[in-house]
Structures are given as C-alpha cells and as structure tokens.
Amino acid sequence: MQNTYQELVRETIPLTQYMDWQIKTLSPMQIHSQTMLAPNINIHGTAFAGSIYAAAMATGWTLMKCWYDSNQYQAELVAAEANIKYLRPVTSDFECLAQITPESDALRKLISRLEQNRSCGFPVKIEIICQNQLCAILEVSFVFKCS
Amino acid sequence: MQNTYQELVRETIPLTQYMDWQIKTLSPMQIHSQTMLAPNINIHGTAFAGSIYAAAMATGWTLMKCWYDSNQYQAELVAAEANIKYLRPVTSDFECLAQITPESDALRKLISRLEQNRSCGFPVKIEIICQNQLCAILEVSFVFKCS
Numbered sequence: 001m002q003n004t005y006q007e008l009v010r011e012t013i014p015l016t017q018y019m020d021w022q023i024k025t026l027s028p029m030q031i032h033s034q035t036m037l038a039p040n041i042n043i044h045g046t047a048f049a050g051s052i053y054a055a056a057m058a059t060g061w062t063l064m065k066c067w068y069d070s071n072q073y074q075a076e077l078v079a080a081e082a083n084i085k086y087l088r089p090v091t092s093d094f095e096c097l098a099q100i101t102p103e104s105d106a107l108r109k110l111i112s113r114l115e116q117n118r119s120c121g122f123p124v125k126i127e128i129i130c131q132n133q134l135c136a137i138l139e140v141s142f143v144f145k146c147s
Numbered sequence: 148m149q150n151t152y153q154e155l156v157r158e159t160i161p162l163t164q165y166m167d168w169q170i171k172t173l174s175p176m177q178i179h180s181q182t183m184l185a186p187n188i189n190i191h192g193t194a195f196a197g198s199i200y201a202a203a204m205a206t207g208w209t210l211m212k213c214w215y216d217s218n219q220y221q222a223e224l225v226a227a228e229a230n231i232k233y234l235r236p237v238t239s240d241f242e243c244l245a246q247i248t249p250e251s252d253a254l255r256k257l258i259s260r261l262e263q264n265r266s267c268g269f270p271v272k273i274e275i276i277c278q279n280q281l282c283a284i285l286e287v288s289f290v291f292k293c294s
Contacts, residue, residue: 012188012190013188013189013197014188015162015165018186043155043159048160049204049229050160050197053200053229057197058197078196079233080232081232083230084228085227085228089225
C-alpha cells in the first residue's frame with residue numbers, strides 16, 4: 001500500500017520528491033514518514049520551518065487520502081486551516097507520525113456525513129520527531145468536500 | 148537590497164530554489180515575493196498547501212531578517228508557532244506580501260527588548276495573493292533569541 005501512495009504523492013506533489021519525503025509505513029488508520037534533512041536545511045543548518053510543515057502536511061494528507069480511498073468515499077480533500085508549534089530545532093533526518101483515532105466522535109461524524117454525501121471537516125494531528133524527541137506538532141483542519 | 152537577500156535565501160534555504168521563490172521588492176519594513184506554480188502543484192493542479200506555507204514563511208523570515216540586519220541587532224531569528232488559513236485555491240503563480248507596521252506596540256516592545264539584548268517574540272502576517280485575490284493568510288510568531 002505504501003508504494004502506491006508513495007508513487008501517487010511523488011507524482012502529484014513534486015515538492016515531496018525534492019524534499020526526499022518517504023512513506024515508511026501506511027495503513028488507512030496510521031502513517032509514518034521520513035524526510036531527509038539535507039534538501040530541507042535553513043540558515044542554521046537545521047530543518048527549515050517551511051519544510052517541516054510541508055513534510056507534515058504531506059503526511060497528514062496521505063493518511064486521509066488513504067483512509068477515504070479505502071472506504072471508497074467520493075470527496076475532494078483539502079486543507080482549510082493549520083497550526084504548527086515548533087518545540088525544538090530539527091537537527092537531522094526526521095519522521096512524521098499521524099493516526100486516526102478509531103471510535104472518536106469526529107470520525108463517527110465524518111463517516112455519517114460522507115455516507116450522506118455531505119461535506120465535513122476533520123482534524124488531524126501530525127507529530128514531527130527527530131532523534132526520538134518531539135520537535136513540532138502540526139494540527140490540520142481538513143475538509144472533505146462533496147459535490 | 149533584494150538581490151543580496153535573494154542570494155542569501157536561495158543559498159541557505161535550498162527549498163526556495165526548487166520552489167522558484169523570488170523577491171520582487173524588499174525594504175526593512177516590507178516585502179513582496181513571487182512563487183511559480185509549476186514546481187508547487189498538488190493533485191488538483193493548484194498550489195500544494197505545504198508550498199503556500201513555505202513560500203509565505205520564507206517571505207516573513209526574509210522581512211524580519213532584513214529588518215534586524217538593517218538595525219544591526221544581534222539575535223537568532225526563529226519561528227515559534229504559525230497559523231495558516233486557506234481561503235481559496237491558488238491556481239497560478241502567486242505572491243506573498245508582508246509588512247512591519249511602524250509605531251505599533253509590538254514593534255516598540257521588540258526594539259526596546261533588543262536594545263537591552265533580551266529575547267522577544269514578534270508576530271508577522273503574510274498575505275498570499277493569486278490573481279488579485281487573497282487566497283491564504285499566514286500568521287507567524289517569530290522569536291528573536293538573544294544570548
């Protein structure tokens with residue numbers, strides 16, 4: 001599954017190729033990606049804030065895309081808003097982790113609305129990890145737009 | 148001035164080269180940048196949310212860097228937190244605009260603290276414009292860290 005989505009993301013979001021963003025594991029409920037530091041450095045030699053955000057956004061988007069493909073819903077997936085907190089510098093290659101919590105109210109609402117072909121928002125939290133330390137947290141409000 | 152900073156950003160944040168991010172005008176109080184759509188597309192053929200954020204972050208960072216260089220302060224400039232709202236799709240090359248409001252309380256506080264060699268936060272708003280329409284707004288909390 002991860003190869004299919006790796007290919008999809010690299011082809012449709014070419015920035016992820018340049019960034020050397022890769023899926024390590026993927027299921028419809030969780031994702032783990034890795035991004036190389038070298039193409040993503042800033043003036044301090046650590047990861048550029050924009051790269052950290054873009055790697056985490058690609059990670060969250062891929063998880064939600066995989067989830068809704070696996071459920072065969074028809075919707076357009078877009079980001080409406082996002083907040084990122086930078087906790088410490090990212091000094092090496094880094095990982096992004098995200099999961100969908102089963103049995104949550106947000107997930108129940110999303111499923112209910114998509115089954116009625118109605119648009120719905122859904123929040124996803126992505127953790128950015130470097131050398132076993134949490135370095136940043138991205139929270140994205142995605143919207144599934146039904147036509 | 149813009150050529151110096153264009154060179155600085157392209158050399159120290161290589162992602163901005165790939166993204167084809169360019170400074171159109173720059174002074175210590177305002178900046179106007181342009182980013183090409185082609186390297187920054189997503190699955191919908193519009194600009195990837197991560198690219199929009201990274202272009203706007205590079206724009207805000209460059210403005211603050213230029214401002215504090217021109218005032219000859221000694222500090223490390225980092226992003227602590229950011230919020231972005233996506234209002235409409237970015238369907239073509241796009242521009243980022245940001246300015247520092249003179250005479251604001253935030254600026255007075257920043258100057259006062261930097262003159263005492265004390266760290267201080269500073270908020271910057273960056274507007275992302277495409278075809279004369281406001282498509283996204285990024286608000287970044289930068290921190291000037293004094294040692």
